[in-house]
Amino acid sequence: MPTTNGLDAGLVPGATDAELYDWLADMVLIRVFEETADGLALRGRIPGGMHPAIGQEAVAVGIARALRADDVVAGTHRSHHHALAKQLPPAAVLAELYGKATGTNGGRGGSMHLADFDLGLWGTNGIVGAGLGIALGAALGASVRCTDQVAVGLFGDGGANTGRVWEFVNLAAIWRLPLIVACENNLYAVETASKSVTGGNSIAERAAAFGMPAQQVDGQDIVEVHRAVRAAADRARAGDGPTFLEFLTYRYKGHNSGEVIRYRTEDEVTQWRTSRDPVERFSALLTNSGVLTPEDLTRIADDARAVVDAAVAFAEESPWPDPSTAAENVSAWSNRDGSVR
Amino acid sequence: MSSATEPRPKAVATYSTAFQEGMREEMDRDPTVFVLGTDIYDRGGHFSQVKGLGERFGHERIRDTPISEAAMVASGVGAALNGTRPVVDLNFLDFAFGAMDELVNQAAKIRYMWGRPVPLVVRATAGVAQGGAQHNNSLQAWLMNTPGLAVVFPSRPWDVKGLIKSALRGSDPVVFMMHKLLTGARGPVGGPDELVPIGSARIARPGSDVTVITYGYGVVVADDAATALAGEGIQVEVIDLRTLAPLDVTTLVEAVKRTGRALVLDEAPALSGPAAEIATTLSDHAFWYLDQPVVRLTAAHSPIPHSPPLVDGLLPNVGQVIDAVRRLALARGPSQSSVS
Numbered sequence: 001m002p003t004t005n006g007l008d009a010g011l012v013p014g015a016t017d018a019e020l021y022d023w024l025a026d027m028v029l030i031r032v033f034e035e036t037a038d039g040l041a042l043r044g045r046i047p048g049g050m051h052p053a054i055g056q057e058a059v060a061v062g063i064a065r066a067l068r069a070d071d072v073v074a075g076t077h078r079s080h081h082h083a084l085a086k087q088l089p090p091a092a093v094l095a096e097l098y099g100k101a102t103g104t105n106g107g108r109g110g111s112m113h114l115a116d117f118d119l120g121l122w123g124t125n126g127i128v129g130a131g132l133g134i135a136l137g138a139a140l141g142a143s144v145r146c147t148d149q150v151a152v153g154l155f156g157d158g159g160a161n162t163g164r165v166w167e168f169v170n171l172a173a174i175w176r177l178p179l180i181v182a183c184e185n186n187l188y189a190v191e192t193a194s195k196s197v198t199g200g201n202s203i204a205e206r207a208a209a210f211g212m213p214a215q216q217v218d219g220q221d222i223v224e225v226h227r228a229v230r231a232a233a234d235r236a237r238a239g240d241g242p243t244f245l246e247f248l249t250y251r252y253k254g255h256n257s258g259e260v261i262r263y264r265t266e267d268e269v270t271q272w273r274t275s276r277d278p279v280e281r282f283s284a285l286l287t288n289s290g291v292l293t294p295e296d297l298t299r300i301a302d303d304a305r306a307v308v309d310a311a312v313a314f315a316e317e318s319p320w321p322d323p324s325t326a327a328e329n330v331s332a333w334s335n336r337d338g339s340v341r
Numbered sequence: 342m343s344s345a346t347e348p349r350p351k352a353v354a355t356y357s358t359a360f361q362e363g364m365r366e367e368m369d370r371d372p373t374v375f376v377l378g379t380d381i382y383d384r385g386g387h388f389s390q391v392k393g394l395g396e397r398f399g400h401e402r403i404r405d406t407p408i409s410e411a412a413m414v415a416s417g418v419g420a421a422l423n424g425t426r427p428v429v430d431l432n433f434l435d436f437a438f439g440a441m442d443e444l445v446n447q448a449a450k451i452r453y454m455w456g457r458p459v460p461l462v463v464r465a466t467a468g469v470a471q472g473g474a475q476h477n478n479s480l481q482a483w484l485m486n487t488p489g490l491a492v493v494f495p496s497r498p499w500d501v502k503g504l505i506k507s508a509l510r511g512s513d514p515v516v517f518m519m520h521k522l523l524t525g526a527r528g529p530v531g532g533p534d535e536l537v538p539i540g541s542a543r544i545a546r547p548g549s550d551v552t553v554i555t556y557g558y559g560v561v562v563a564d565d566a567a568t569a570l571a572g573e574g575i576q577v578e579v580i581d582l583r584t585l586a587p588l589d590v591t592t593l594v595e596a597v598k599r600t601g602r603a604l605v606l607d608e609a610p611a612l613s614g615p616a617a618e619i620a621t622t623l624s625d626h627a628f629w630y631l632d633q634p635v636v637r638l639t640a641a642h643s644p645i646p647h648s649p650p651l652v653d654g655l656l657p658n659v660g661q662v663i664d665a666v667r668r669l670a671l672a673r674g675p676s677q678s679s680v681s
């Protein structure tokens with residue numbers, strides 16, 4: 001039997017104290033990584049910039065920690081939190097943002113296109129709504145091969161207004177695929193307040209009309225996120241089909257690094273930061289319940305800082321990819337001698 | 342009304358404010374012109390291309406949309422059929438993939454099938470720059486291959502303004518491509534009624550030895566190469582296509598009649614792309630005036646990666662243009678003629 005945590009039985013079913021420590025450590029790592037990367041982007045170190053996920057840590061870690069190692073996650077343009085939650089090495093992720101040869105994808109992907117199939121990250125995606133489609137297909141593959149895997153497809157509140165998302169949802173519903181449809185509703189799509197361009201009461205309500213369980217989840221509470229995803233994964237593995245989860249969350253920074261924010265009030269940001277911050281809340285929960293000591297919190301913060309500092313040094317010092325390789329590995333069909341491209 | 346011959350100080354604009362100016366003047370002139378797209382009312386678009394027009398024309402005519410590309414183009418098509426002149430702003434042209442049916446199977450074919458014009462403009466930022474594989478497609482190749490679509494791709498503020506005016510006074514769908522790397526480029530712009538006709542190329546730089554045919558950001562690259570080559574005594578003519586469909590065959594053929602040597606510079610892949618079409622057009626219409634085979638200098642056949650050195654490894658740069666033009670200028674007879 002694993003050592004049970006200090007929380008009430010059932011609050012985080014099956015999670016050991018050591019695991020809860022890791023959850024928090026992952027969230028803190030994401031926070032420090034994103035703060036640092038955002039600063040680097042502002043200093044021009046990250047070609048093309050990035051979309052910071054600060055504030056959305058609990059969604060990523062809650063999802064990743066509720067899955068099995070062979071499950072699949074497919075993400076969006078706001079991607080680093082999911083990549084780190086799926087245990088992609090921070091140094092390789094940062095090197096990828098830099099465009100270095102040592103990056104997770106050799107510099108070919110960049111911030112929006114991180115992938116590590118072995119770790120279950122089936123790509124983050126530059127096209128709004130597209131990651132959910134890949135997860136849908138992964139769920140179909142799992143269903144055809146009876147592998148017992150579950151796939152999670154992510155998209156945002158903005159993505160919820162693309163037609164493709166609802167084609168994917170419908171197909172998952174009629175084929176009862178092991179898919180978790182995961183909307184990160186952070187209220188905005190670039191500068192557009194999603195409520196101003198979204199019909200109906202809620203995104204989850206739309207999904208319910210396709211005949212699948214659909215609920216809103218507090219995305220700033222990792223325990224809630226984990227609970228919802230674990231239940232959805234259990235359903236999927238039992239052959240009961242897809243579940244729709246709308247995570248209510250918030251991004252503290254602009255859409256992309258350096259964006260001038262004129263479309264929301266400082267007040268709103270402060271409210272989310274002070275009363276619902278996912279890292280603060282989980283830290284408080286774990287210390288109040290005696291799972292972690294204040295010293296643990298310090299160690300977690302120090303470790304994250306050290307890992308991120310090392311990642312920066314690694315990314316800075318890594319070599320660039322060889323330009324002469326740029327057109328390699330486009331298609332295996334093109335490798336025949338004498339063929340035109 | 343201002344006349345083109347009247348001497349007056351030329352107004353200067355950037356590539357994107359030229360679009361804004363053209364839109365503002367046309368919206369003042371024609372109340373049926375309106376814009377729809379994401380983040381356009383407050384922000385004025387991701388490239389400031391309609392900045393300030395929200396306040397001036399209101400929410401009905403500067404319409405914010407959700408991220409719903411198919412619905413955006415579809416509503417533009419239907420509204421164009423019903424007496425308005427919509428400008429659908431797709432932000433990046435890469436997002437047109439989600440609206441390809443609306444653009445290619447609907448907008449482009451309605452005049453042909455049903456005899457009704459579709460005065461629709463689809464504006465989008467395009468071209469190869471940062472952003473990785475999914476934001477750097479060279480869709481011009483696909484779109485110019487679609488009967489029924491006009492495709493424009495200006496390289497300077499003057500043509501941006503003149504071409505958007507022509508598009509908004511025409512009757513058929515126009516895909517209006519604007520290069521990422523030119524967003525802030527400055528230059529003169531014309532007045533309210535100075536139009537640049539769709540389907541007309543221009544001589545961006547006169548020269549007698551070799552003609553470089555290009556468009557968009559390629560014009561900047563070609564001009565830099567031409568300046569360097571002028572120092573060696575090689576006079577390079579640069580043709581800026583401005584419109585990819587319909588192609589201005591006359592201007593291209595006349596250029597080759599003058600120089601006998603042509604290089605097509607393109608950041609799209611060669612296969613079935615604009616450069617392929619231009620080379621073939623010259624073979625069809627100017628074969629007997631060519632002293633050497635037409636040279637194509639294009640991007641490699643590859644998606645565009647994220648890493649800057651990898652991007653550079655795929656695209657023709659100024660140095661490569663200089664080398665290729667020099668070889669073409671000096672080539673005699675068949676032996677040295679194939680440059681790739």
Ligand SMILES: Cc1ncc(C[n+]2csc(CCOP(=O)(O)OP(=O)(O)O)c2C)c(N)n1
Pocket residue numbers: 076077078126127128155156157158159160184186188189190255379408410432436439
């Ligand atoms: C099909 C498509 N349309 C438009 C874009 C441009 N774009 C990138 S992110 C974004 C906003 C997405 O908002 P949301 O889905 O809420 O995700 P968030 O940025 O809030 O994480 C837009 C419009 C795109 N990448 N793909």
Ligand SMILES: [Mg+2]
Pocket residue numbers: 156157158184185186187188189190
């Ligand atoms: Mg959002």
